[in-house]
Amino acid sequence: MLPFLAAPVGVFAIWRIAASRKWGAIAAAYATMLATLDTRALVASIPRVTAPTLVAWGRSDRSVPVEHGRRLARELRRARFEVFDCGHSPPEETPHAFAEVASAFLKWFDMRRFAQRDGWVALAGTRY
Secondary structure, eight states: OOOOOOOHHHHHHHHHHHHTTOHHHHHHHHHHHHHHHOOHHHHHHGGGOOSOEEEEEETTOSSSOHHHHHHHHHHSSSEEEEEESSSSOHHHHSHHHHHHHHHHHHHHHHHHHHHSTTGGGGGTTOOO
């Protein structure tokens, strides 16, 4: 018997496949869900990100704590970290506040990108 993964959408998908008795499909679906939990490759690629990045986080996110967002922003070379008074999805839960912050970030980026001769390269080492 396969261990149970507590993800609402994943559980429903596995239940539907189990109801059809396609056990090979159940194993494949479970393996796919487990693979999404392995973030080692993603974490290893963080130092290669060179673009200015806006990291938006919800203060009350129960699935991924704010400290994870702070750490991500620290590890990205040029990141601006913003915390919103919401849960997991700032763009959906606080659309006006998020739009304001995102617009300011894009304006800041646009001004500096086109003000410098080499565009992206000119931003190297800048912390927003």
